[in-house]
Amino acid sequence: MSDAIFTQRLTKYYGRRAVVNSLNLRVPQGCVYGFLGRNGAGKSTTIKMLTGMVHPDSGKAFVLGEDVAELAPATRGRIAYLAEGHPLYRWMTVGEMARFAAAFYANWNDRLLEQILDHFALPRRTKIRRLSNGQRAQLSLALAVAPDPELLILDDPTLGLDTVVRRDFLESLIQLIQRRGRTILFSSHILGDVERVADRIGILVDGVLRVDCPTDVFKDSVRKIVLEFGRTPPEFPGCTGLLSSRQEGMALELIVVGYGDEQRQACEALEPRAIDVIEMNLEDAFIEYTRGPRRKLPIFATEHRDVESVSAQGAA
Amino acid sequence: MLKALALKELRELAPIAVLALCAYALIIARSTGVEFFFFQFWPRSYNEVPFVTDGFTEMVVLVSACLAVALAVRQTIGESRRSTWHWLLHRPLTRKQIIFVKQAAGVVVYLVCGALPILWYAGWAAIPRTHPSPFYWSMTAETWEVWALSLSLYFAAFLCGLWPARSVGPRWAPVVGMAAAVIFGYAMLSPISTAAVWILPLVLIGLATSNIFYICRTRDFS
Numbered sequence: 001m002s003d004a005i006f007t008q009r010l011t012k013y014y015g016r017r018a019v020v021n022s023l024n025l026r027v028p029q030g031c032v033y034g035f036l037g038r039n040g041a042g043k044s045t046t047i048k049m050l051t052g053m054v055h056p057d058s059g060k061a062f063v064l065g066e067d068v069a070e071l072a073p074a075t076r077g078r079i080a081y082l083a084e085g086h087p088l089y090r091w092m093t094v095g096e097m098a099r100f101a102a103a104f105y106a107n108w109n110d111r112l113l114e115q116i117l118d119h120f121a122l123p124r125r126t127k128i129r130r131l132s133n134g135q136r137a138q139l140s141l142a143l144a145v146a147p148d149p150e151l152l153i154l155d156d157p158t159l160g161l162d163t164v165v166r167r168d169f170l171e172s173l174i175q176l177i178q179r180r181g182r183t184i185l186f187s188s189h190i191l192g193d194v195e196r197v198a199d200r201i202g203i204l205v206d207g208v209l210r211v212d213c214p215t216d217v218f219k220d221s222v223r224k225i226v227l228e229f230g231r232t233p234p235e236f237p238g239c240t241g242l243l244s245s246r247q248e249g250m251a252l253e254l255i256v257v258g259y260g261d262e263q264r265q266a267c268e269a270l271e272p273r274a275i276d277v278i279e280m281n282l283e284d285a286f287i288e289y290t291r292g293p294r295r296k297l298p299i300f301a302t303e304h305r306d307v308e309s310v311s312a313q314g315a316a
Numbered sequence: 317m318l319k320a321l322a323l324k325e326l327r328e329l330a331p332i333a334v335l336a337l338c339a340y341a342l343i344i345a346r347s348t349g350v351e352f353f354f355f356q357f358w359p360r361s362y363n364e365v366p367f368v369t370d371g372f373t374e375m376v377v378l379v380s381a382c383l384a385v386a387l388a389v390r391q392t393i394g395e396s397r398r399s400t401w402h403w404l405l406h407r408p409l410t411r412k413q414i415i416f417v418k419q420a421a422g423v424v425v426y427l428v429c430g431a432l433p434i435l436w437y438a439g440w441a442a443i444p445r446t447h448p449s450p451f452y453w454s455m456t457a458e459t460w461e462v463w464a465l466s467l468s469l470y471f472a473a474f475l476c477g478l479w480p481a482r483s484v485g486p487r488w489a490p491v492v493g494m495a496a497a498v499i500f501g502y503a504m505l506s507p508i509s510t511a512a513v514w515i516l517p518l519v520l521i522g523l524a525t526s527n528i529f530y531i532c533r534t535r536d537f538s
Contacts, residue, residue: 054536077408087399101322104407
């Protein structure tokens with residue numbers, strides 16, 4: 001399967017700080033890729049580099065097989081980009097905006113647009129400045145999808161939307177995904193959304209891609225281990241893949257990537273009363289994985305992951 | 317698609333054009349001796365000669381300069397402020413096409429807004445017995461000239477709007493530089509030759525335009 005997005009050591013500096021550092025990203029065609037990271041991790045900058053809004057200081061990015069630096073207008077027409085905040089011309093009505101956008105595309109699907117506008121109950125005569133944030137997001141999505149793009153790049157599309165609107169937006173996104181194997185790359189802070197939609201995730205930490213694997217692999221790999229002691233817990237000596245350890249009363253809580261024999265033996269060596277291995281949802285796993293203090297993080301980089309070998313890359 | 321973009325630009329510039337036309341109308345009303353309470357503070361003298369001693373040219377240039385800057389700012393900083401560059405630049409057009417259409421729309425608005433009032437006033441001045449002084453069409457030449465020269469400020473302001481400067485001073489340097497060059501060039505060269513007056517502004521407009529295309533291609537729209 002060819003890659004819809006492919007970057008080679010993509011790097012961007014703002015001042016002396018590398019906001020994106022040697023990013024090697026591959027998004028296969030037909031994949032829904034959740035691009036995650038904390039504020040300032042470099043997600044938006046990466047997306048802007050992929051759409052040609054920001055020029056990389058070094059490295060290359062290819063989208064639909066073309067170098068972003070020389071992206072032809074026709075190729076750009078096959079890519080939908082929803083910028084953060086859904087910028088649209090607020091003085092236009094919904095209908096005017098739709099007509100304006102339609103003028104740029106030969107394969108504009110007016111029927112599909114009508115269906116989406118009806119679905120979202122967006123009145124064509126309303127000025128865009130009178131729409132709520134959620135409605136603007138819905139209109140942006142409708143306009144992005146109407147030219148039948150092969151690739152959708154969405155920069156935090158659900159930012160600022162309330163829970164109901166967000167759910168509705170995502171339902172629509174899921175419906176759109178099901179059409180002819182579109183590729184979608186979207187960044188989000190709302191991990192529940194990503195968990196529902198994405199079949200692969202990438203996590204940027206300080207501009208470095210630390211995780212690039214199927215969503216389930218990431219979730220299954222990060223585990224919370226609770227060691228129950230009938231006394232004050234001893235200090236944990238450490239093991240491969242350990243992200244953090246903290247004392248909670250008479251228990252010791254460990255967050256471990258790739259819990260296996262080596263880790264179990266390290267836990268058992270402390271002779272706890274009980275060992276509980278708790279699965280985490282994506283949000284908890286993400287928080288544990290990315291929160292400070294900064295340290296060397298285990299890297300998920302392979303699709304057919306071998307827990308032992310992945311864990312061996314990391315050091316607690 | 318270029319037509320849609322041009323129409324969008326013209327619609328966005330319409331409010332500025334209306335304001336400019338109101339200002340021009342005020343100048344014409346005063347210059348043609350329309351009685352209006354406001355003009356008691358700015359009366360027209362009967363010995364004023366249209367286009368020569370009535371201050372019409374100076375007032376038109378002032379409004380035209382403001383119009384040129386306002387149009388360019390609306391087309392550039394206006395897009396930045398609303399973050400709509402991201403939407404616009406992602407359309408299946410080259411950046412050169414987008415900027416070219418924007419500039420074409422801006423120049424058309426500038427030319428139409430400025431030419432109409434000058435023609436109107438010249439037409440009034442050409443009608444016998446509207447004022448007690450002679451009138452020849454050649455008397456309008458200086459007004460046309462300085463009005464056309466003011467268009468150079470449009471390109472300078474367009475460059476300013478795209479310029480990714482962090483502070484106000486450097487951002488407006490092209491407008492200040494262009495204005496200084498045009499005024500200096502006009503004052504120095506107009507006694508020598510009409511054609512010579514155009515050399516410096518045309519060179520600067522060429523430089524500004526090539527810079528605009530270069531900046532648009534290379535700058536980050538973050």
